[in-house]
Amino acid sequence: MTALPVRERLSICLVANSRFPIVEPFTGGLESMTWHLAHELVRRGHDVAVFAAPGSDPSLGVEELEVDALPEHAGRHDVGAPPYVEVAEHHAYLSLMLGLAGQDAQRFDVLHNNSLHYLPVAMARTLPMPVLTTLHTPPLWWLESAVRLDAGASSFAAVSRYTASSWSSVADVTCVPNGVDVSRWPVGPGGATAVWSGRIVPEKAPHQALQAAHLAGIPIVLAGPVLDLDYFHEAVEPLLGAEATYAGHLAQADLATLVGAAAVAVVTPDWDEPYGLVAAEALSCGTPVAAYARGGLPEVLTAETGRLARPGDVAMLARAMEEAATLDRVQCRAHAERDLSLTRMVDLYEGLYVDLLAGGLAA
Incomplete structure (x- = not known):
């Protein structure tokens, strides 16, 4: 500029x-x-x-x-x-x-x-x-x-x-x-896992991302600050294991590496998400997104960069993860650079x- x-x-x-x-x-x-x-x-x-x-x-x-x-x-x-x-x-x-x-x-x-x-x-x-x-x-x-x-x-x-x-x-x-600062969210190589990032609170519903990943047979990694310990212990921790892990609250560069190494990013708002910055960050890394169609999230994604599921429909989200993982990472990055x-x-x-x-x- x-x-x-x-x-x-x-x-x-x-x-x-x-x-x-x-x-x-x-x-x-x-x-x-x-x-x-x-x-x-x-x-x-x-x-x-x-x-x-x-x-x-x-x-x-x-x-x-x-x-x-x-x-x-x-x-x-x-x-x-x-x-x-x-x-x-x-x-x-x-x-x-x-x-x-x-x-x-x-x-x-x-x-x-x-x-x-x-x-x-x-x-x-x-x-x-x-x-x-x-x-x-x-x-x-x-x-x-x-x-x-x-x-x-x-x-x-x-x-x-x-x-x-x-x-x-x-x-x-x-x-x-x-x-998003696309220079700080560089394109990653992709991989075989899914990733979920954000505040670990009920209205972000990471437990539903874990459930969808299990249905899709895709390993998943969670990252973000735990702001509701009761929710984490009661709804998230029981779903963790060998194929579903919690990486902690990561520094930005480490989070970008994690997101860039994923096949798909999952976004699961249980409220009307005002925007969906984690989806834009994932797309900047070249990682396509599977998300619930709530709030501003449909404005962040395109047919070439993500798949949307009905809010709360874990089975549909699992299918969205499978489809999104096949999308072109180059187009995801281009969309982020141009529009996000x-x-x-x-x-x-x-x-x-x-x-x-x-x-x-x-x-």
Whole structure:
């Protein structure tokens, strides 16, 4: 991409989710997207400040939100938090927004909110700079309430057409699909196994990937952080064995090697997946995908790069795995480079920033 003219090099406030550090190995797609967005914006010459959880990657120039860490084994880390953590998150975002409305009012050209917290949305009207919020989930009640309160003071993007549509009753939303850094997800040789990667939680349903792999007679490897220990012990562990193994929470390079060495990647959402970043990562590695047709996932795949199954239909998913494993790896990589790349995503966000500053979107 050609660098923007000097007049279009921006000072950007990038607000991250406070629940998890923005650091490898990433907890999920939200953390990965924020990290890659920040790095690519800096590479393009922008001045970026990332407000994120303690422990985030220091190379981002992070300004830490003052939030207590979650207890090591306190249930669902991505859903629930002790009350004292919720209060700390509220105060951290309140302090940030008050600062941006006060002493830091002239510091940034634009604020890009990638948090799941309500305050950056609810307080957008108090800021002198335009605000863009990326919606990374289907409507959550606390965030939907803030969007209604915002009443057009800021602008919204969503990570898929499906997610944009799910918010359409409360906001005008532009679709900016998530993107992967294809240089960090290189083409792999393929192999004889299947792979499943992501947060190990009930709504990602890795146990169904294990069941489908067993039906298809394909060995499978799981990788990702265990965020729900009870679910892992009760639903996943009993299905592990010689042909179904858990590799742990891998560093990005190791995960890319694992995915690139698989015959097929399996994606099994038991909820309306907002995008499906793990599918895009697999395709970048040349690995075709078998997935449930939920949420934004059908937008990531094509007939040449994957097969879809009815949500929850393990037998159909097993057949999809068998068919997907025969697809052309070259076409998978080409699709990722052309349609699913980080470059394309950041091009679109840069365009939105410029439009905001020109008054072309709500501000």
